[in-house]
Structures are given as C-alpha cells and as structure tokens.
Amino acid sequence: MIKEYKDIAGDIEETVDVCVIGTGAGGAVVAADLAEKGLRVAVLEEGSRFTIKNFNQDPADMMAMMYRDDGFTVTLGLPPVSLPLGKAVGGTTIINSATCFRTPKPVVEKWADRYDCAGLSYDTLAPYFDGVEKAISVVELSEDVLGKNYQIVRRGAKKLGIETKPLKHNVKGCEGAGVCQWGCVKQAKQSTDLAYIPRADKAGARIYANCRAKRIVTEAGRVVGVKGRVVNPANGRETGSFFIRARIVCAAMGSMITPAFLLKNRLANVSGQVGRNLTIHPCGRVVAEMDEVVNGHHGVSQGGFIDAFADEGIMLEGIFIPPGVMGLALPGMGQKHKALARAYNNIAAFGVMVSDTTRGRILPGLPGYAYTAWYSLNQADAETLRKGVGILADIFFAAGARRVFTGCFKLPEITGKQELERFKTMPIRPWHFELMAFHPLGTCRMGNNPRSAVVNLNLESHDVKGLFITDGSVFPSSLGVNPQVTIMAFAARAADYIAAHAGRY
Numbered sequence: 001m002i003k004e005y006k007d008i009a010g011d012i013e014e015t016v017d018v019c020v021i022g023t024g025a026g027g028a029v030v031a032a033d034l035a036e037k038g039l040r041v042a043v044l045e046e047g048s049r050f051t052i053k054n055f056n057q058d059p060a061d062m063m064a065m066m067y068r069d070d071g072f073t074v075t076l077g078l079p080p081v082s083l084p085l086g087k088a089v090g091g092t093t094i095i096n097s098a099t100c101f102r103t104p105k106p107v108v109e110k111w112a113d114r115y116d117c118a119g120l121s122y123d124t125l126a127p128y129f130d131g132v133e134k135a136i137s138v139v140e141l142s143e144d145v146l147g148k149n150y151q152i153v154r155r156g157a158k159k160l161g162i163e164t165k166p167l168k169h170n171v172k173g174c175e176g177a178g179v180c181q182w183g184c185v186k187q188a189k190q191s192t193d194l195a196y197i198p199r200a201d202k203a204g205a206r207i208y209a210n211c212r213a214k215r216i217v218t219e220a221g222r223v224v225g226v227k228g229r230v231v232n233p234a235n236g237r238e239t240g241s242f243f244i245r246a247r248i249v250c251a252a253m254g255s256m257i258t259p260a261f262l263l264k265n266r267l268a269n270v271s272g273q274v275g276r277n278l279t280i281h282p283c284g285r286v287v288a289e290m291d292e293v294v295n296g297h298h299g300v301s302q303g304g305f306i307d308a309f310a311d312e313g314i315m316l317e318g319i320f321i322p323p324g325v326m327g328l329a330l331p332g333m334g335q336k337h338k339a340l341a342r343a344y345n346n347i348a349a350f351g352v353m354v355s356d357t358t359r360g361r362i363l364p365g366l367p368g369y370a371y372t373a374w375y376s377l378n379q380a381d382a383e384t385l386r387k388g389v390g391i392l393a394d395i396f397f398a399a400g401a402r403r404v405f406t407g408c409f410k411l412p413e414i415t416g417k418q419e420l421e422r423f424k425t426m427p428i429r430p431w432h433f434e435l436m437a438f439h440p441l442g443t444c445r446m447g448n449n450p451r452s453a454v455v456n457l458n459l460e461s462h463d464v465k466g467l468f469i470t471d472g473s474v475f476p477s478s479l480g481v482n483p484q485v486t487i488m489a490f491a492a493r494a495a496d497y498i499a500a501h502a503g504r505y
Contacts, residue, residue: 031205094192150164216265
C-alpha cells in the first residue's frame with residue numbers, strides 16, 4: 001500500500017534495512033529489487049500518486065499536477081534552458097516520452113579509460129540492461145503507432161542517404177495517443193509507478209508519498225536514517241514528521257535535487273565534486289510546414305531517431321506536442337502566428353539533442369526551491385546544435401517542406417537553399433537558440449578516486465558508509481542518448497551489491 005499524507009496520522013518512526021529517497025528510474029528499481037531480495041525497505045517520495053483517472057490530456061493541468069514547479073524549472077545562464085522534472089510517484093518516468101536506449105558501448109569505454117572508472121565494462125552491464133528492458137516492456141512499435149511525423153523524416157532522410165531507425169519504447173499495448181508527457185491515458189507506458197513500485201509494495205516495502213526528506217542522519221561517518229516532513233500537496237503545509245532509521249540510504253532524487261540535498265546536508269563532498277559537472281543534453285527543435293496533412297499528434301510523440309552523426313555529438317529524435325503547446329513553440333506574432341497555428345495539421349517536427357561538452361553546476365536552492373542550476377552553453381555546443389538543425393532542415397526540404405523553423409532567433413524561418421546556406425555559415429552565439437533539455441546528469445559522478453569522484457563504481461559514497469546514490473547524477477559524462485534505461489541498469493547493479501553486502505552495514 002502506498003500511503004499519502006491523508007493516510008498518515010501523526011508522525012512516522014520506522015526501522016528498516018534500506019531507506020530509498022525517490023521513486024523515479026533509480027529509486028523505484030533499487031527499492032523493488034532490494035525488497036524482493038528480502039531486505040526491509042522504506043521508500044520516500046515528495047510527490048503524489050497519480051493514476052489514469054487523474055490524466056485529462058490538458059498539458060496545463062498535468063504540468064501543475066505532476067511537474068516540479070508547474071513545469072517552469074529552468075537553468076540560469078545564457079541562454080536559460082527549460083528543464084522539466086517530474087514530481088510524482090514514478091518521478092520523471094511518468095512524464096517522459098518512454099524512449100529507451102542502452103548506454104552506448106563507446107561511452108562506457110570512455111568512462112573506464114578517461115574518467116577513472118577502470119573495472120566498468122559494457123559486458124558486465126548487459127545482464128542489467130536485459131533485466132530492466134524485460135521489467136519495463138521495451139518493444140519496437142508498429143508503423144501506424146510510430147506516426148506520419150516520423151515517416152516524413154524517414155522519407156527525406158532516405159533521399160539524402162541518411163539512415164533512420166524506429167525508437168524503442170517501454171510500453172504495453174501502445175495506441176499512439178501522443179500524450180506521454182502529460183500522463184499516459186491508456187496506461188500503456190510502463191513508468192516506474194506501474195513497472196516497479198507495485199513490485200516493491202508486493203514484496204513488503206513501506207512506500208510513503210508526500211514525504212519530503214530534509215536530512216540524512218549520520219553517526220561516526222555512517223548513515224543511520226532519514227528525517228523529514230509529511231506535506232499536504234494542496235497547500236504545501238507540513239502535516240507531520242518522519243524518522244526512518246536505516247543502515248543504508250539510497251539517494252535517488254535526480255541529478256538536480258540529489259546534489260543540492262547533499263550540499264544542504266554537508267555530506268559526501270570531500271572531493272568537492274557534488275553539484276559540479278552538470279550535463280543536460282541541450283535540445284533544439286526544427287518545425288516544418290508541409291503541403292500534405294501530417295497529423296503529427298496521431299502516434300507516439302517520439303517515433304524515430306537518426307544516430308548517423310553521434311560521433312559528432314548529434315542525436316536527432318522525433319518530437320511532437322499537442323496544439324496548445326505547439327502554438328507556444330511556433331515563431332511569429334499576430335496574424336502570421338495565427339496562420340501558422342492554423343496549419344497545425346500540416347506541421348512536422350524533429351529534435352536535435354547535443355552530447356554536451358558544457359558543464360554546469362547545481363547549488364542549494366533559494367527558500368522554497370529545491371535547487372539552483374547554473375548552465376551557460378559553450379560555443380562548441382552551439383555550433384554542434386547549429387549543425388544538427390541544418391541537417392534536419394536539409395531532411396525536411398528533401399521531404400517536401402514549404403518552410404522550416406529553426407528555433408534560432410537570428411534566422412528563425414528558412415524557405416529555401418539560399419537561406420539554409422546562410423544559416424549554416426552565419427556567425428552564431430549560444431544565446432541565439434531557444435533551448436530545452438530533459439536529461440540532467442553528472443552532478444555526483446562516480447569514479448575510483450575519492451579525490452575526484454563522489455561515489456565508487458558500486459555507487460556508494462567515498463565519504464559516508466552506507467550512503468548510495470542511485471540516479472543519473474553518478475554518470476561522469478553526457479550519454480548522448482535518453483538515460484532512462486542506463487539509470488535503471490546502474491540502480492539494479494547497485495541493488496545486487498547492496499543485497500550481497502548488507503551484513504557489513
């Protein structure tokens with residue numbers, strides 16, 4: 001049973017083996033795996049529990065309900081970057097696009113060779129990828145569910161000799177409703193609230209929603225538990241307190257909140273690396289107006305991808321969003337914008353995701369905020385982004401686009417080859433782009449050296465015995481792909497280690 005604030009009378013005091021903070025891609029996996037291995041587990045989640053009954057397909061309502069800060073989470077810097085985060089049982093998996101990639105083998109090799117992660121190998125991770133993909137039902141979708149938006153890009157790319165591939169998704173019976181980010185109305189997406197939390201519950205884990213962790217309690221250099229407050233989500237008022245005594249604590253609040261939480265607690269930072277090394281996969285979008293009807297909202301929001309330019313740090317992935325959100329993303333004002341919005345059914349769109357070399361930083365948040373994020377895109381990443389946008393413009397024109405919108409303030413609209421060549425060669429600065437990002441990583445990076453890494457390869461703190469970090473903050477560099485499966489696999493690997501060595505704590 002998942003207990004929410006309304007189910008909790010008075011204060012909570014419990015003693016368990018493991019306390020997990022967070023129910024997203026990392027927390028839910030480690031909680032379920034450890035509970036099924038026979039450990040006593042308590043799970044804390046700041047957000048509420050939502051089901052299909054709560055999902056009304058209205059983006060504004062859904063963002064207010066299950067996104068942190070109503071979806072208006074941004075990084076500070078030039079340019080500011082919108083970076084939405086989930087706040088619910090299921091974490092950000094409940095609002096992601098269900099896109100699944102394994103960690104690219106070259107990335108794992110780079111970590112081992114260049115980031116002091118000797119001993120880490122792709123082969124040892126493979127069984128965890130297998131297990132996670134089975135648990136969350138990773139599949140390839142049928143052509144009709146992939147949607148015409150992807151088919152148009154595939155058609156244009158084929159004319160240019162560029163290979164496209166269908167994306168894999170963690171779904172059961174997906175009908176292509178196209179509202180993954182606002183709560184799957186068909187309950188097809190196997191987010192962790194469906195794929196892992198029920199398993200943890202069945203295995204005896206105590207799961208508490210609306211519980212905000214405030215402090216990890218330590219004694220003599222080892223964890224002894226977690227303290228915090230029960231919160232009424234309707235008004236933010238604290239209605240009770242909790243103290244979960246535990247020999248092991250798994251922090252899985254995500255790459256933005258975990259480091260800020262540790263900094264506030266003055267924990268696990270002998271290396272000085274907590275909160276540093278933030279990567280986010282900065283993203284741009286390219287929108288095309290076609291002569292043909294696209295109806296891009298029919299089908300999954302992310303149908304396919306192009307990794308032909310991955311060696312250059314460029315991943316191209318499908319995107320599509322509902323009319324109200326797409327209208328905000330389209331350029332122009334007045335009648336020009338109105339006319340373009342009317343052409344919604346003729347709009348196709350695809351995204352550019354950059355494997356960034358920029359590094360940002362997380363600091364404790366101002367009062368009322370969980371964190372502060374600093375990130376200013378560097379010139380090299382801006383050039384990479386510009387190249388990706390140019391490639392997509394070429395593809396859309398090859399597919400028959402009338403005009404293409406770049407998301408670049410300096411040249412927002414391209415109608416032909418001459419303008420496209422100008423876009424590819426004109427001076428560009430990072431703040432000329434309108435950016436979003438969805439994959440914060442790296443702020444508590446792993447490594448063998450305690451002087452340069454926050455956790456070891458088992459994801460245990462170098463400084464605090466019994467403190468594990470099981471979220472995307474542990475990855476030493478940008479992945480270049482969506483991180484959901486990678487986070488889950490590393491969490492499952494950490495769970496195996498914890499279960500095998502629990503007697504030491």
